[in-house]
Amino acid sequence: MPAAFPSSDPAIPTAPLTAEMRDALRAIVGEKGLIEDEHGKRPFVTDWRGLLVGGAGAVVRPGSTEEVAKVVRLCHQHGIAIVPQGGNTGLMGGATPWPAHTGIVLSLGRMNRVLDVDPVGYTMTVEAGCVLQTLQETASRHDRFLPLSLGAQGSCMIGGNLSTNAGGVQVLRYGNARNLVLGLEVVLPSGEVWDGLRALKKDNTGYDLKHLFMGAEGTLGIITKAVLKLWPAPKDVCTAWLAIRDPRAALEILSEAHSASEDNVGSCELMSRAAVDMVLRHIPGTQDPLKADTPWYLLLEWSSARARQDGAEGMSEKMEQFLADQLEAGRVLDAVIAQTGNQSRNMWRIRESVAEASRAEGPGMSFDISVAISSIPEFIARGLEAALDILPTIRPYPLGHIGDGNLHFSFMGPSGMDQQTLAQYKGAITRAVNDLVTSLGGSISAEHGIGIDKLDELSHYRSKTELDIMRTIKRALDPQNIMNPGKVLRL
Ligand SMILES: Cc1cc2nc3c(=O)[nH]c(=O)nc-3n(C[C@H](O)[C@H](O)[C@H](O)COP(=O)(O)OP(=O)(O)OC[C@H]3O[C@@H](n4cnc5c(N)ncnc54)[C@H](O)[C@@H]3O)c2cc1C
Known part of the structure; x- marks a missing residue:
């Protein structure tokens, strides 16, 4: 399977895991929390689509916030890069380490406890590694409703959902993932724990820090717990x-x-x-x-x-x-x-x-875009024309969350065309689609994020002012660039 990484790797830290570091990590998370063999690491360094296969010195699976904080502090001291990971269902390569990554993948999967359900106050406090579907079922048992819902809900985790600010099929009514959150706990790149785990509907005390970490795709810190809002169960x-x-x-x-x-x-x-x-x-x-x-x-x-x-x-x-x-x-x-x-x-x-069917179908490409709802028909008509002009035999299968102005503008490759040949057209089609999105005042990523896949597109379409603000925030929180380096932004 050909690697689909962008051509030039960014300046990611490549300090290797020494034998002492490995011992120190083992002492924090225990034998069952450390995966070092190639076979065991494989699912954690491969993306959901099977297109990206990265590298990692080890996969570390802490069982508590304290363990996460100790692991991050150790990495901070030694300049070791960390790739946070939830269910590894992200579609932009955000959870996949670069091939040159010698640091760790930090998987939240063992932190899967529901800490509190408050049906009267309509809230639920959970650890980041809880699988989304388990949380929906927990809410339902209390006659409450957690509206976040997407095709990957049987395996994606709430920490990943919040870090990607996931959308899904209920955004129209309830908003995307960031609208479902009252408070967060986050381990910062220094290893310090920010306790923002408040269940407050109103809290105007300066900058609303939780929103920095939602949609940051693990580049600013590791979400370890969240207080989620609940709604009455549909009857x-x-x-x-x-x-x-x-x-x-x-x-x-x-x-x-x-x-x-x-x-x-x-x-x-x-x-x-x-x-x-x-x-x-x-x-x-x-x-x-x-x-x-x-x-x-x-x-x-x-x-x-x-x-x-x-x-x-x-x-x-x-x-x-x-x-x-x-x-x-x-x-x-x-x-x-x-x-x-x-x-x-x-x-x-x-x-x-x-998404699963498209994986089985074979090579393809998909653009997760948004425009104002009223511009959707124009976007579809002009976007199809532009793509078919470049590759007349490509097979479109558009779909989307139309109430959110969000389309998955997707294409199967022409019958019989392999991934490498299709990739030769990808640049031109991407430019045509994203230019059209931009001319209509839309966004090149509606809900899937940037990860690795859209790094270059983000730098192309966002203004210098916006990119500078993002880089300033990143450098302030993570001056060593150890937290999911080379994702979202090129520094
Ligand atoms: C079949 C299918 C359907 C999908 N449908 C939708 C959809 O409708 N809407 C939608 O928005 N997405 C959809 N997705 C994409 C994906 O499921 C979402 O992006 C999901 O939110 C990712 O969650 P995860 O736990 O798998 O995160 P991962 O893939 O593990 O990680 C995603 C990103 O978040 C970071 N991250 C993960 N956990 C943490 C943490 N605790 N702290 C800090 N950073 C963290 C990672 O480093 C990475 O950058 C779909 C994917 C599939 C496979």
């Missing part, structure tokens, strides 16, 4: 799969859905027929909810915290009436409302399996 949920006229119709449907649902729209996901077909090809057990003659579909979900009352109109009845109106208006061509949990799960499985 009446209706999921529907719509064949629609075109992307503009999707926006009009969403715009009308807010009032028709009495402000209960939870998710609104746009899918192209090509994306649906790709999932049906590769993910066993998925079934096409609706065969219709259109390239565009919407997965629309409404949910209310109020239980459905006997005889009263619930979400399903409201949705039925709404879909009839939208059919009449010509925006919806056909639609099906899930009648069972299985049908709803099948719809969600199709949406959430796109």
Whole structure:
């Protein structure tokens, strides 16, 4: 598998782990917390897509904040680089060490305790290594709801979610990961612990430091604990799969859905027929909810915290009436409302399996972009034209969180083309797509972050002022550049 690292490595510290350092690390985390053999390290130095394989002197798995702090202090003293890692599902290479990395990968996986659930105050205090799905289930057992939801939820960890400021399928209503947080505990690159683990809704005491660490992709410190906000558990949920006229119709449907649902729209996901077909090809057990003659579909979900009352109109009845109106208006061509949990799960499985299906499909490229919601149809039309001009046989399968103005503008390589040949077109297509995004006032990374993949794109599109502010913050907190070096920013 060819390495997809950018050509020039940045100036990352390459101080090796000496035998004394290894002994010191073992003394902190114990034998089970230190992985030194190549086979054991392999999953931690390889990214989820299997495209990047980096290096590491060792993988260190601390079991507590105190252990994290001791490990970081030791690395700080010896100038050893650290790559923090959660579930290793990030799609930008942020959790993957560079090939020249001789330091450690610090995996948070053993720090997986839920420390407190406060259903009355609607909060939950957790360690960074808790798997997202476990936290959703914990909230649900207390009749509460943790809205963060994404395809990788069975393996991504909350520390990784916060460090990437993850998005997902509920942002429309609840905001992205940083909006779900009241407080954080962070181990700084010096090994000092910042205790910001407060459960306060209001706290105007100077700079709001927690927001520095969310979305920083582990370059400013290691998140070890968080206080998360919870919501009432949904009681009446209706999921529907719509064949629609075109992307503009999707926006009009969403715009009308807010009032028709009495402000209960939870998710609104746009899918192209090509994306649906790709999932049906590769993910066993998925079934096409609706065969219709259109390239565009919407997965629309409404949910209310109020239980459905006997005889009263619930979400399903409201949705039925709404879909009839939208059919009449010509925006919806056909639609099906899930009648069972299985049908709803099948719809969600199709949406959430796109990344996995694309991995099985073979070489491709994907752009995680955002523009103002109203610019989405123009972006899709012009973006497809630009990409097809460069490589007419490339196979687009756009999809996205349309209510957030966020598209995964994705392409399968032409049939039979290998990764290396496709890579020759990647630069030109990336430039065309990102120039278009920028001309529409959008962002080159909506929710996946920068990591290694978009390092050069960030420096190309962000202003000198913005890059300088980011570098100033990085140097102030991490003057030795040991914390996830060479990610997000070139110093
Ligand atoms: C199938 C699939 C679907 C996905 N869907 C979405 C989606 O809908 N929306 C979305 O936003 N993303 C999505 N992603 C991307 C990914 O799941 C998210 O970025 C997720 O938040 C990463 O969490 P993680 O625990 O796997 O982090 P990792 O991949 O381990 O790390 C991600 C970054 O955070 C840093 N980091 C990890 N833990 C910590 C910590 N405790 N402290 C400091 N830094 C840390 C790492 O160094 C790295 O830079 C998807 C990925 C897959 C594979």
